[in-house]
Amino acid sequence: MIGPGTNWYVAVAAILFGIGVTGVILRRSPLIVLLSLEIMLNASNLALVGFSRHFGTVDGQIFAICVMAVAAAEVVVGLGLIVAFTRRSMPLDVDAATELRG
Amino acid sequence: MGNVLVWVIWILAALACVGSGVAVISFTNPFYSALALIGNLASLAVLFLLASAEFVAAAQILVYAGAVMVMFLFVIAYLGGRADAPFAGGPQWLQLGSFVSGAAIMIAVIVALVTKANDGLSSSADISRSFGSPAEIGRLFLTDHLLAFEITSIVLLVAAVGGVVLALKTEAESEAESEAS
Numbered sequence: 001m002i003g004p005g006t007n008w009y010v011a012v013a014a015i016l017f018g019i020g021v022t023g024v025i026l027r028r029s030p031l032i033v034l035l036s037l038e039i040m041l042n043a044s045n046l047a048l049v050g051f052s053r054h055f056g057t058v059d060g061q062i063f064a065i066c067v068m069a070v071a072a073a074e075v076v077v078g079l080g081l082i083v084a085f086t087r088r089s090m091p092l093d094v095d096a097a098t099e100l101r102g
Numbered sequence: 103m104g105n106v107l108v109w110v111i112w113i114l115a116a117l118a119c120v121g122s123g124v125a126v127i128s129f130t131n132p133f134y135s136a137l138a139l140i141g142n143l144a145s146l147a148v149l150f151l152l153a154s155a156e157f158v159a160a161a162q163i164l165v166y167a168g169a170v171m172v173m174f175l176f177v178i179a180y181l182g183g184r185a186d187a188p189f190a191g192g193p194q195w196l197q198l199g200s201f202v203s204g205a206a207i208m209i210a211v212i213v214a215l216v217t218k219a220n221d222g223l224s225s226s227a228d229i230s231r232s233f234g235s236p237a238e239i240g241r242l243f244l245t246d247h248l249l250a251f252e253i254t255s256i257v258l259l260v261a262a263v264g265g266v267v268l269a270l271k272t273e274a275e276s277e278a279e280s281e282a283s
Contacts, residue, residue: 025203
């Protein structure tokens with residue numbers, strides 16, 4: 001394999017996933033929480049593509065494309081929820097959305 | 103020579119990836135965060151290309167950096183650029199816990215890579231020229247992975263219906279509108 005080996009890909013994927021986890025827990029704005037979720041999904045995609053290259057089968061890339069489609073669906077529903085939040089004039093804060101809390 | 107060039111491009115793309123990822127979670131304005139995420143996705147596409155995943159890289163640029171992020175920017179523009187400082191609100195232990203949990207995941211994987219998996223992951227399989235090409239991906243989607251392909255279409259349909267339902271006006275809203283007019 002020309003260039004970095006699979007372990008480099010997995011290391012960058014782990015770093016990106018950690019950044020995403022930090023963002024989801026740290027930030028209060030639901031928009032940035034969604035963006036951090038995208039970082040986490042893309043980190044998993046990077047690991048999938050790296051391992052797909054490692055084992056020489058395309059199945060990992062197929063999985064990565066399915067993850068991309070699921071991420072698009074997640075963005076549609078997430079952004080719909082955020083717009084519904086603002087239309088009910090609720091504050092844009094993940095801690096303020098406690099209506100469903102038991 | 104070609105190998106060195108691939109290493110240089112790979113490391114530049116990886117640094118851009120991590121740097122723009124940090125930028126996404128540290129910008130105050132969500133608009134800048136979304137722009138940084140576009141950079142993150144573009145540099146990830148470079149990494150995908152160097153792992154011979156041409157189709158995934160193209161889909162990444164077209165679907166993610168193109169369609170999804172434009173939708174994000176539209177919603178952010180619709181809501182107005184509300185500032186949200188990274189460390190505003192929330193208890194102190196939550197901020198500490200976010201960094202601890204993020205670092206724990208990174209360190210766990212990297213320690214595992216360095217100590218155990220280094221030999222097993224250094225030699226990868228030989229691949230043919232058609233590896234990761236659109237023709238190969240399309241053939242697999244319509245043969246081996248047909249079920250996943252069909253389920254993906256149902257997931258997208260359900261998400262589209264869900265988006266429409268969330269955008270519908272509630273009864274209280276339409277009543278308030280008719281009273282006002």
